[in-house]
Amino acid sequence: MKRIFTLGALLGAVVICSGTMTAITSVQADTSEYTYTIQDARNLQDFLLAKPTTEDLTGKPYDMNNDGRWDVFDLCLMKREVLNNTPDNDDTNNLVVYYSASGTTEKIADYIVEAMNADTFVITPVQPYSDADLDWTDQTSRVVMEHNDENRHTELVSVDVPDWESYDNVFIGYPIWWQEASWVVDDFVKENDFTGKNVIPFCTSMSSPLGDSGTLLAEMAGTGNWLEGMRFTSSSAKETVQSWATGLDLPNQEQKNDILIAYFTPAENSGVDAISSATLTTWNGENMGAAEVLANMIHDHTRSDMFSIRTEVNYPLEYNDLADYAKDEQDNNVLPALTSHIENLDQYSTIIVVFPDWWYTMPQAVYSFFDEYDLAGKTIIPCSTLYLLK
């Protein structure tokens, strides 16, 4: 999964920019006391490719083999140093996945890799995009044709990340194309299972914001705990990118086996399968009651088991009918019979009970739930979605 530099291109560049090299390398510097970073490797690579560098390289100790010049052999030696200086990341739980057509997203991805000690997976189209392919001003270019084709599809070399299960946090980077995520990442997102992972989108663009590019990818994926992403530009500073990445609050996705999330929602107790109602909301493309959404949100953070409190009675879903029904049930202190039962209660030391607020208290079904079990010694965390009914 380590990136491979293209030596052929670099050797060519050495010849092209050898004049500039002499000027800079006339300053000899001590290489022994210096700790080389990925940024140094990038600086030297950019220099060899005659690309502008973000730092002034004068005096940099890049003459690794002390032969009075900077060339591709120094880059190879530097890479070895960088690898030696990088803490063993065999057990990293961070992965940076990205597609970059012209290098900007790659640069940001490298900053994140360094800051998060992450592994890298580069999304690579089978047929790479040439400069001509990327020319959005040309109505006959590949990107324009693909953009106009609603069935567009970019075939990828691979979507399989080695040891995919081992990653808790997946950063996914892409350039913005026409205000959306480049469609080159689509297959990767569709074909991987992000269950149990935090997914952090990041994009680069000329001027467009992140927009809903991350949300659309989350919907496309259908799994994973997708976090708010971030947009960068070609001039975003390394420190800015790295402090964003390291400052993220990444929920622990390790499964908490001793927690049970028990929830009650009328939507699952209405006797209707395919439901749509004003009292429902959408979660990962599915219609469901607010309490179930809240339960799912908690599940995404704890990975804990979920338990739906089911009743024999069918609740009306229409708002006013449900309000009247719930009021009657409460006034008459009816305890509806439950049809779902926890089999392995002993396993759980904590029970998070999620329910809608009905007439300023719990629905009667939740009272039935508490009546059914001996919860002595367990931690109970009630959690209510307020004012589903006012």
Ligand SMILES: Cc1cc2nc3c(=O)[nH]c(=O)nc-3n(C[C@H](O)[C@H](O)[C@H](O)COP(=O)(O)O)c2cc1C
């Ligand atoms: C086909 C295409 C469409 C683009 N559309 C937008 C856009 O809508 N908004 C924007 O700000 N930049 C747009 N850009 C610019 C890229 O998002 C920007 O240069 C990005 O940083 C390139 O990343 P990369 O070098 O990793 O490919 C577009 C570029 C291309 C090639």
